[in-house]
Each structure stands twice: as C-alpha cells, then as structure tokens.
Amino acid sequence: MTDGRRRAWLLIASFGASAALLKPVQDRVDARFRQPSTVLDVLYFGSPRVARALALGYNSLLADVYWMRSIQYYGRRDEAARRPVRYGNLVALLEITTELDPDLLDAYRFGGVFLAEPEPAGAGRPDQAIELLDRGIVRHPLEWRLYFDKGFTYFWFVKDYAKAAEAWLAASRLPTAPNWMEALAAMSLSRGGAVETARALWERQDQESNRQDVKKNARNHLISLRVDEDRWTLEFFVERYRKKFGAWPARLADLVRVGLLKYVPHDPSDTPYLYDPATGEVRLSPATGVLYLKIPYDYRAAFMEKLARAFGPN
Amino acid sequence: MRVLAIARNTFRENIRDKVLYNLVLFALLMIVSSLALGQLTLGHTDKVIVDLGLSSISMIGTLIAIFIGISLVSKELERRTVYALLAKPVHRWEFILGKFLGLAFTLTVNVVIMTAGLILTLACHGVGAGSCLRLLPAVYLILLSLGLTTALALVFSTFSTPALSALFTFFLWVIGHFNGDLLELGRLVESAVFLRLCRVLYYVLPNFSNFSVIDSRNVIQSAAYYRPIDPWGVAWATAYGLVYGSLLLGIAIAVFSRRDFK
Numbered sequence: 001m002t003d004g005r006r007r008a009w010l011l012i013a014s015f016g017a018s019a020a021l022l023k024p025v026q027d028r029v030d031a032r033f034r035q036p037s038t039v040l041d042v043l044y045f046g047s048p049r050v051a052r053a054l055a056l057g058y059n060s061l062l063a064d065v066y067w068m069r070s071i072q073y074y075g076r077r078d079e080a081a082r083r084p085v086r087y088g089n090l091v092a093l094l095e096i097t098t099e100l101d102p103d104l105l106d107a108y109r110f111g112g113v114f115l116a117e118p119e120p121a122g123a124g125r126p127d128q129a130i131e132l133l134d135r136g137i138v139r140h141p142l143e144w145r146l147y148f149d150k151g152f153t154y155f156w157f158v159k160d161y162a163k164a165a166e167a168w169l170a171a172s173r174l175p176t177a178p179n180w181m182e183a184l185a186a187m188s189l190s191r192g193g194a195v196e197t198a199r200a201l202w203e204r205q206d207q208e209s210n211r212q213d214v215k216k217n218a219r220n221h222l223i224s225l226r227v228d229e230d231r232w233t234l235e236f237f238v239e240r241y242r243k244k245f246g247a248w249p250a251r252l253a254d255l256v257r258v259g260l261l262k263y264v265p266h267d268p269s270d271t272p273y274l275y276d277p278a279t280g281e282v283r284l285s286p287a288t289g290v291l292y293l294k295i296p297y298d299y300r301a302a303f304m305e306k307l308a309r310a311f312g313p314n
Numbered sequence: 315m316r317v318l319a320i321a322r323n324t325f326r327e328n329i330r331d332k333v334l335y336n337l338v339l340f341a342l343l344m345i346v347s348s349l350a351l352g353q354l355t356l357g358h359t360d361k362v363i364v365d366l367g368l369s370s371i372s373m374i375g376t377l378i379a380i381f382i383g384i385s386l387v388s389k390e391l392e393r394r395t396v397y398a399l400l401a402k403p404v405h406r407w408e409f410i411l412g413k414f415l416g417l418a419f420t421l422t423v424n425v426v427i428m429t430a431g432l433i434l435t436l437a438c439h440g441v442g443a444g445s446c447l448r449l450l451p452a453v454y455l456i457l458l459s460l461g462l463t464t465a466l467a468l469v470f471s472t473f474s475t476p477a478l479s480a481l482f483t484f485f486l487w488v489i490g491h492f493n494g495d496l497l498e499l500g501r502l503v504e505s506a507v508f509l510r511l512c513r514v515l516y517y518v519l520p521n522f523s524n525f526s527v528i529d530s531r532n533v534i535q536s537a538a539y540y541r542p543i544d545p546w547g548v549a550w551a552t553a554y555g556l557v558y559g560s561l562l563l564g565i566a567i568a569v570f571s572r573r574d575f576k
Binding site: 053056057058059060061063064067068071072101103104106110 | 354355356358361362365366368369372373488491492495522523525526527532533534535538539
C-alpha cells in the first residue's frame, strides 16, 4: 500500500470513528450536565415596545414567532410543570405578540382562554385575560367576537354574570353582531340562568365556529352537561327507591322493574353508567367514549329540586 | 448601451457566482413551513406563510444586496479587471451605473422567482388569485428597499474594503429602521442644538421604514391580511427611493471618478 493510500484510509477511519463517537459523547454530556430539573423560561424581550422597535420592519414575522411560542408555552403541559412558575410568562408573550401585530385577533381570543383557564390547564388569571381582551377591544372596537369572549370570561371563569351581560349587551349594539347576542345577555341577567346560559353558549360555539377544535370542545361541554344531568336523575330515582323499599337497588334495572323509570339511560357514547349499590352513586364507566369536562357549577341541588317538583312528593 | 453591457456582465457574473442558490434555501423554507406550520400555530397558517415568505424575500435580498454590493467595485480592483475596462472608451459613471443595474436586475430575478414560489405555496393552501395579487405592492416595496441597500453598499464599495463596507452598510440599514426614533429622541432631550442635529440626521440617513411602513401599518403585515396598501404611499416610497438612490449613485460616481488607480 502506498503512503498516499494509507493516509487516505487513515483519514477515512478517523472520520468514521469520530462520527460513531459523536452521539455517545453528546448523550454522555446531556446525561451528566443537563438534568431536566427546570425548564429555561426566557422571554428575550422584557418589554413589548422594545420588541417592536427591534423588529426592524419584520414585526409580522416576529409576531408569528411569539404567537407560536405562546401556543407551545401553553400547550406543553409536561414542561409547564417543571417551570418555576407554570404559566408565569404567558401574559408577557401574548402582550409582545399583540404589540407586534395588533391585528392578530386569535392572539386576543385564544390567548384570553389560555390565561383564564384555571390551573393546571391554564394560567388561572381571568383578570389578565380580560385586560388582554380589553386591549383588543380598544384596537378593534367593532369586533363583536372580542366582546363575546370578554363576556364569556366573566361568565365562565369569574362568574360575574352582570359583567358578562354588560359585555354581551355592548356586543349586541355592534352592527356586525349576530342577533342572539342580546338574548344571551338577557339570559345571563336572569335569575339562576347560569347553566342555561352555559348551555346556550356552548350550543352557539358549536353552531357558529368554523374551527373543528372549537366545535369539538363545545360538544364535549354539552355532552358533559348531559352526563351530569343523567347521573343526577338516576341518583334521584335511586334515592326514591331506597325511601320506598328501605335499601338501595341492587342494579339500575330495578328502577325500571318497579316502574320508577321506563328505561335506564346510557351515556352519550352508549356505554352504561356504573352504579355502586353500596352508596347509590352513579358515575361514568371507565370504558366510556365520553371526554368528560368538569362543569364549574354546582347546580346539583337546584337540579334535584327541579326533579322533585316535576315528579311530585314520594 | 455600454451601461447595459456592463449590467449584463454583472448579472452573468452573479449567476456564475451561484447567487441564485439561495432560491433552493427559499424553496426548502416554503416546503418545510407548509408542512410544519399547521402543527405549530392555531389557524392563520396562510398568514404565517406570507409573513415568512415576504420576510425571507426581504432578508435574503438584503444579504445579497449587501454582500454582492460591497464586492461590485472592490472585486474588479482586486482582479485588476477594472484597468482593462477603463482603458476602453467607458466612462466611470457608466461603470458604476452598469454595476448597480446588474445587481438590481439579479435581485429582481431573485425576488420574482421567490414571489412565484410563495404564491404557489399559498395556492396549495387554497388562497385565491385575488388575495395573492394583494401581495404584489409589498413585494414591490421590498424590491425598492433592496435597490437602496445595493446603492448604499456600492457607495462604500468605491472607497473602502469589503469587510468595512459590509459593516457600514449593515449599520446604516439597521439605523435606517430607527429614523423615527431619532426625531423622538431629539424632542426628548431639551436642547435646540441636539434637536437640530437629530433632524439633520433624520433627513441625511436612509429611511428604510418608508418602505416597510405605509399609512402607519407594517407593509408585510398588511399583505399578510390581504389588505390593500395605499397606492399614494407606494408612489411616495418610490419617489423617495428614486431620489435617495440617485443621490447615493451620484456619491458613488463622484468618489469613483476621483479615485486614482495608479
């Protein structure tokens, strides 16, 4: 073998060895020095105005980058758990996004939801969500959806029905607003109308939205409302059975046998509800296809009273 | 005619220097963004594609304008081809103008191909022809801005080294986006002299925000929402580009004409 050829083989061998060693060495460094205890939670720009000044005319692109960062920041639940403050920087990210692109309506609308959702799903800061939506309303005073979302935040997360109605009434006065907005405001103001308004809200979102994820979320909420009401109805009749026969029924079918019910309802995915004959409790089966979302209203007592009125005394 | 011959040669030289390879990068960017953006963002995928496309056209164009612009004259001096050229009946102003037009044409070809790529990507996402047409004023303004950057690089190229020319051009390009803040700064400091100095600088330094902001709206942002851009704003930006560009070319010609090649 000539010297030149030997050198070439040596070069190839050393190149191959380096390439083969690259991954194990990097993995070793990662394992030894980069413990994933906390996640780096860096904003890069503290002030939205500084970000705008430094964008050098590429505001729109930078806004997209910050919007995507906001979505990822919110969406990565596993990472959020390892941050010093779960969603501490979310509001700043959304402020930078909307300062860079004041017309990005989704940043106000979905950003508001990200901020308002209670922990652990969101930042649990409906006050910041309302501030963000208010900034959007100042910039887009004719955009009824922002008023709708503000009302929604007051209604759903703050439970201030008067403020919600105020926002929806303001929306109903806008020329582009749909005509059901006024009815929504009236419903919110009506006494005990919280659940009915919630149902109307989700039905509207299901019908009006052109986004499949929004529709799906609305349907899941409607289904969850139905599941709660099914369970409570069954528990109401289980209790009646106990009063009549002195013991819990052995199974739900007993309610039909004694004439209290015409049939035993299944959940919306057509899976039978689970019944505990020791406590009389009815719940969803683990085999269910329903994605149950907890409804933040405790209207069980009011619902039971309604059933008692409808079916008379024992 | 001699100007056009120099311009044609500059264009050919740029092609030989593989300047158009950036188009591959742009195509990859468009393909990857098309595939990945749907996963990363909530709605507005076409808006992000427009933002990314137009910003890339502008950034890639600016890099070409700076790095090719600074070598337009210095490379000829380094290779000593300028001596052979100027020995022929070619005026120095023709040389400078030809060089400028050659690079401007290279940039135009680049921008046209990249815009076509962007429109194709948008068409794949179901964006109609009417909306795509709304991007054209923004593309035109980007092209104007690139022309001015080229002229700026050319000025420095006539008397400085390529490294320093790149640095000067880049700094002026950055400062050119902060011109409005310069006036604000002058108003903040309570000094008549400082205010006057800021005013002078405001007019003397190139104002690149004339091409990126029209009617208080960012041009790329307007295009991304398919909003029309005020034609008068475009016309005044064109006027500014022509006036400032002529001034820069005048300076470049004056400096190059006085340069001693012995």
